[in-house]
Amino acid sequence: MAAQSATASRSGLRSALPLLAPAYLWLTVAIFLPLSAMVFFSFMTDLPLSGKSWAFTLGNYAAFFSQSLYLTLLLASLRLGLEVTLWCIVIGYPAAYVLAKVLKGRSREAIFLLVILPFWSNGLVRIFSWAMVLREGGILDTALNAVLPFKINIDLMYSYPAVIIGLVHSYVPYMVLTCYLTLQAIDDSLIEAGRSLGASRLQVLKRVIIPLSMPGLVAGAALIFVPVVGSFMEPRILGGRTGTFYGTVIEDQFVAVFNWPLGAALSFILLAVVLVILAIASPVLRRAA
Amino acid sequence: MRMPRLTALLTATAVFTTALTLAASAAEVHVLNWKGYGADEPWAVAAFEKATGNKVVNDFFNSEQEMLTKIRTNPGLYDVVMINAAFNDQAMAEKLIQPIDTSKLPNYADISKDKAGSPMLDHDGKVYGVPWVWGLTALAINEKSFDNPPTSIAEMWDPKHKGRVVIRDDAVEAVQFGAIATGQNINDIKDMDAVKTKLTSLMPQIKTFWSSENDWNQMVASNQIDIGTYWSGSADRAKTHFKLPVSLVIPREGAVAWLDAFSIPVGSKNVEGAQAFINWMIDPKFYVEWVTKVGAPVSANTKAVEALPQDAFNRKVMGDPEVAKRIQFQAPITDAQREAYLALWQQLKVDVK
Amino acid sequence: MATTRILEGLGRLYIFLLLAFLYLPIIIMALMSFNVSPFYQLPFEWTTEWYASLWQNDQLIAATWNSLEIAIITTLISVVMGSAASLALYRYEFRGKKVLQALLFPPIAIPWLITGTAMLIFFFGVGIGRGLFAILLGHVALALPYVIVVVSARLQTFAPELEEAARSLGANQWQVTMRVTLPWIMPGVIAGGLFAFAVSFDQFVVSYFLSTPGQTTLPVEIYAAIRKGFTPEINAVSTIIIVVSMALMLLTARFFKFGGEK
Numbered sequence: 033m034a035a036q037s038a039t040a041s042r043s044g045l046r047s048a049l050p051l052l053a054p055a056y057l058w059l060t061v062a063i064f065l066p067l068s069a070m071v072f073f074s075f076m077t078d079l080p081l082s083g084k085s086w087a088f089t090l091g092n093y094a095a096f097f098s099q100s101l102y103l104t105l106l107l108a109s110l111r112l113g114l115e116v117t118l119w120c121i122v123i124g125y126p127a128a129y130v131l132a133k134v135l136k137g138r139s140r141e142a143i144f145l146l147v148i149l150p151f152w153s154n155g156l157v158r159i160f161s162w163a164m165v166l167r168e169g170g171i172l173d174t175a176l177n178a179v180l181p182f183k184i185n186i187d188l189m190y191s192y193p194a195v196i197i198g199l200v201h202s203y204v205p206y207m208v209l210t211c212y213l214t215l216q217a218i219d220d221s222l223i224e225a226g227r228s229l230g231a232s233r234l235q236v237l238k239r240v241i242i243p244l245s246m247p248g249l250v251a252g253a254a255l256i257f258v259p260v261v262g263s264f265m266e267p268r269i270l271g272g273r274t275g276t277f278y279g280t281v282i283e284d285q286f287v288a289v290f291n292w293p294l295g296a297a298l299s300f301i302l303l304a305v306v307l308v309i310l311a312i313a314s315p316v317l318r319r320a321a
Numbered sequence: 322m323r324m325p326r327l328t329a330l331l332t333a334t335a336v337f338t339t340a341l342t343l344a345a346s347a348a349e350v351h352v353l354n355w356k357g358y359g360a361d362e363p364w365a366v367a368a369f370e371k372a373t374g375n376k377v378v379n380d381f382f383n384s385e386q387e388m389l390t391k392i393r394t395n396p397g398l399y400d401v402v403m404i405n406a407a408f409n410d411q412a413m414a415e416k417l418i419q420p421i422d423t424s425k426l427p428n429y430a431d432i433s434k435d436k437a438g439s440p441m442l443d444h445d446g447k448v449y450g451v452p453w454v455w456g457l458t459a460l461a462i463n464e465k466s467f468d469n470p471p472t473s474i475a476e477m478w479d480p481k482h483k484g485r486v487v488i489r490d491d492a493v494e495a496v497q498f499g500a501i502a503t504g505q506n507i508n509d510i511k512d513m514d515a516v517k518t519k520l521t522s523l524m525p526q527i528k529t530f531w532s533s534e535n536d537w538n539q540m541v542a543s544n545q546i547d548i549g550t551y552w553s554g555s556a557d558r559a560k561t562h563f564k565l566p567v568s569l570v571i572p573r574e575g576a577v578a579w580l581d582a583f584s585i586p587v588g589s590k591n592v593e594g595a596q597a598f599i600n601w602m603i604d605p606k607f608y609v610e611w612v613t614k615v616g617a618p619v620s621a622n623t624k625a626v627e628a629l630p631q632d633a634f635n636r637k638v639m640g641d642p643e644v645a646k647r648i649q650f651q652a653p654i655t656d657a658q659r660e661a662y663l664a665l666w667q668q669l670k671v672d673v674k
Numbered sequence: 675m676a677t678t679r680i681l682e683g684l685g686r687l688y689i690f691l692l693l694a695f696l697y698l699p700i701i702i703m704a705l706m707s708f709n710v711s712p713f714y715q716l717p718f719e720w721t722t723e724w725y726a727s728l729w730q731n732d733q734l735i736a737a738t739w740n741s742l743e744i745a746i747i748t749t750l751i752s753v754v755m756g757s758a759a760s761l762a763l764y765r766y767e768f769r770g771k772k773v774l775q776a777l778l779f780p781p782i783a784i785p786w787l788i789t790g791t792a793m794l795i796f797f798f799g800v801g802i803g804r805g806l807f808a809i810l811l812g813h814v815a816l817a818l819p820y821v822i823v824v825v826s827a828r829l830q831t832f833a834p835e836l837e838e839a840a841r842s843l844g845a846n847q848w849q850v851t852m853r854v855t856l857p858w859i860m861p862g863v864i865a866g867g868l869f870a871f872a873v874s875f876d877q878f879v880v881s882y883f884l885s886t887p888g889q890t891t892l893p894v895e896i897y898a899a900i901r902k903g904f905t906p907e908i909n910a911v912s913t914i915i916i917v918v919s920m921a922l923m924l925l926t927a928r929f930f931k932f933g934g935e936k
Contacts, residue, residue, distance in 0.1 A: 044766060044767065044768040045766070045768035045769070045770075047762075047765075047766055048762040048763075048765070048766035048768055049762075051758040051759060051761055051762035052758075052759050052762045052763070052774070054755045054758065054759075055755040055756055055758065055759035055818055055822065056759065056774065056777075058755060058811075058814055058815055058818065059777070059781070059815050059818055059819075061811070061815075062793065062811045062812055062814070062815030063780070063781045063789065063793075063815045063816075064777070064780075065796055066789070066792035066793045066795065066796035066797075067780060067784065067788075067789065067792050069792055069795055069796050069799075070788060070791070070792040070795075123692065123695075126685075126688060127688065127689055127692045129685075130685035130686070130688055130689050131689065134681075134682050134685040134686070135685070135686070135689070142923075142924055143689060143693070145923040145924070145926070146693060146696075146920075146923075147692070147693070147696065148868045148872070149916065149919060149920055149923060150696045150697065150699075150700055151872045151876065152871065152872055152875055152876070152915065152916065152919055153700060153703065153876075153912050153915065153916050154876060154892070154893060154896055154908070154912050155876050155878070155893075156878075156893075156896060156897065157703050157896070157908060157909060157912050158699045158700070158703065160703075160714070161698075161699035161700070161702040161703045161706070162699050163714075164702050164706070164714055165698060165699065165702065171698075171702065201695065201696065201699065204692075204696070205696070206869075208692075209824070209865050209868070209869070210823075210824060210827050210865075212861075212865075213824065213827055213828045213831075213861055213862050213865055214827055214828070214830065214831050216861065217828065217831035217832075218831070244831070247826075247827045247830035247831070248827045250827075251823050251824065251826070251827040252827075254779070254782075254823070255782065255820065255823060255824075258779060258782045258783045259782055259783070261783070262783065262784065262785035263785075264785065264787070279785055282785055282787065282788070283785070283787055286787055286788070286791060287787075292791065295788065296788060299784050299785060299788045300784075302783065302784070302785075303779075303780055303783050303784055306779070306783045307776065307779060307783070310776075310779065311776075
């Protein structure tokens with residue numbers, strides 16, 4: 033990655049602009065400007081719809097700090113994001129490694145595509161199907177009891193583990209994909225060289241493979257952590273009584289009480305926290321690489 | 322066959338034209354309602370279109386707030402909108418809906434007097450909403466879990482149902498349910514602490530918070546729950562249409578009642594078609610067919626209810642004067658109240674985590 | 675080496691287990707599309723009734739086509755624009771680059787609910803309105819950050835010396851990009867495209883706010899259906915989509931070796 037800066041300084045913004053402009057213009061029109069309007073709303077007492085009176089206020093942001101509820105839920109959501117990301121790394125990274133380095137030929141492409149395919153199906157239908165698996169008397173319960181000599185009761189539905197399972201299932205392909213991309217780019221001769229110099233498999237993994245695949249790992253972690261912290265649908269349906277998270281209270285503000293200013297303020301606090309975490313985490317991860 | 326549209330769309334993006342908004346044409350009636358709630362029944366729509374020459378275009382909402390947002394942001398698009406009576410006031414105050422000339426609705430004369438005269442729908446002597454159907458948020462039970470149906474709301478708190486109780490994930494409904502459980506008026510809750518204490522003690526009983534009819538039916542079908550809050554029309558549909566072991570219980574402590582009504586948004590391009598559609602919806606013939614084929618709440622039209630068989634649930638149970646005494650109709654709620662209820666409900670849900 | 679073979683075997687087993695985990699709900703979804711009970715009730719009773727009624731459900735079919743069209747166009751646009759932007763971010767150094775990179779995260783971090791509402795208000799305010807065009811506008815914007823992040827991750831493994839070498843052999847910028855850089859990042863571009871398709875095809879919230887009657891997408895139809903009229907027709911349509919895309923993908927994998935040569 034040191035090589036990157038060698039080419040980088042060659043030319044500046046002028047050369048970059050034609051390549052950057054379409055994407056960032058599109059993002060500006062469809063995301064940044066609308067979100068700026070939302071930032072504006074988050075400082076208002078009421079929506080300027082249908083002639084209601086409104087004024088500027090910091091009250092929506094103050095609301096976050098005035099009640100312990102929001103902080104509790106934000107921490108719970110961050111923990112959820114962290115756990116799901118870790119599980120995705122634990123499950124996804126080895127799979128990406130096997131795909132990139134062990135499997136060869138046609139079967140690799142086919143299996144790679146098979147990993148992606150599930151998230152082309154509808155998210156809600158997928159969650160409903162998980163409900164069938166996890167509930168008491170469901171598929172998992174029945175299957176385990178058919179195999180095991182003793183009777184156990186499996187009812188994971190409407191619990192924290194159910195939320196984790198559902199989210200990991202939805203997001204693990206992201207990790208496989210991004211890690212595969214960087215692992216596959218590692219030259220096999222590098223690994224062989226390491227081995228022939230007497231390094232153990234573990235040492236090669238630690239000194240060569242993991243550092244070189246770090247960009248994929250970081251990208252995957254960010255793509256998982258960030259949306260999971262704000263998720264609301266999976267926790268609501270799979271979590272039951274324990275399914276209240278930061279994302280669900282934001283949803284409530286928009287859907288149930290129509291308090292968009294407060295909902296917007298809560299989301300921007302979430303955004304700020306997530307960006308701070310990414311900023312702190314990225315140098316640390318880079319140093320580890 | 323699909324390609325021309327694909328290319329058209331591509332060109333559209335390339336030249337960055339303005340939106341392809343759908344304008345309502347004169348012969349179309351644009352209806353905004355819950356999905357699967359009578360107005361979009363294919364047989365009813367077909368019959369109406371044949372009889373009046375209007376074409377029905379349905380659009381749906383998933384919450385009252387969303388319904389209001391849709392009318393606010395699409396002036397002139399809708400001709401008929403279904404509004405819970407408790408929200409009619411707000412819609413009128415925001416000038417989203419217009420007065421209805423009831424003389425153009427022959428069936429309006431048969432609407433029961435207490436519903437037609439509801440102060441929630443009539444403002445300054447003008448009618449802003451035509452009562453359509455009403456129903457209850459009461460309890461429903463999984464028949465497999467009970468030998469005899471319970472009569473009291475206290476059943477929800479019975480330890481033998483621990484982990485098999487459900488309640489809807491809706492702050493207003495939950496708080497009003499708590500008010501009934503503590504013997505209070507749902508529209509004038511004096512002792513909020515009592516409601517909070519009562520609901521707090523309910524939380525450990527809860528399996529999950531349901532949000533759609535489908536949730537409830539799935540859980541009963543897989544025998545995961547015993548009892549929970551449910552809507553009367555949905556319980557009836559689950560029993561008659563889906564043949565699930567569900568029956569409605571109107572507890573002796575009472576139940577929350579709601580009234581759904583049709584309104585005509587300001588700027589409707591087809592008021593005549595809208596009137597014809599509303600009249601069609603409150604007609605006994607449509608209602609009987611709806612109840613028989615699908616299952617429905619109770620019509621506000623007395624003649625429509627009388628057209629049902631003697632022992633029909635909507636006539637026998639819901640028409641029972643004893644029941645009428647127990648139920649409390651939801652009145653409008655201020656935004657401040659709504660937010661207070663939500664804060665309470667969220668706190669309860671966090672505490673149970 | 676014996677250990678190598680054992681490790682390879684374990685690797686294959688592991689992939690198999692992962693696929694089993696990923697496909698468990700998909701298989702159940704497919705099974706339930708052939709079950710009589712609309713509430714996923716067991717015991718299983720075979721029926722093709724849901725496929726038959728799906729055939730009659732013009733609304734659901736139209737929404738499915740809309741979803742496919744939008745997802746395909748979104749994929750094309752976001753892959754082209756996103757790859758270009760990633761290249762620029764990789765090649766050039768300029769002030770504000772870090773800001774541009776950080777700006778990719780708000781679209782991912784802010785719950786789609788807020789983004790969707792914001793788009794609705796803004797599009798409405800500036801006269802873009804709602805409908806399929808607005809949905810497309812939104813989907814591309816949501817997919818772009820994913821494409822850029824994924825392609826950039828791949829670019830990080832690219833050795834700039836290759837570009838230099840090609841340049842010293844007399845290739846111009848365009849030739850370098852098309853002949854050297856693009857083939858190397860192709861797996862990233864394809865992966866980005868797969869992401870973009872998934873983001874668009876399964877996007878509910880934003881589409882939901884931007885759709886109008888008659889101009890909706892499949893997820894919007896599905897979410898509207900669960901409130902009252904959920905039927906396994908939805909399982910049926912999802913099953914058809916999965917089976918068709920699986921067939922297409924396996925066919926692609928057979929004739930087109932992507933993933934880069936080693």
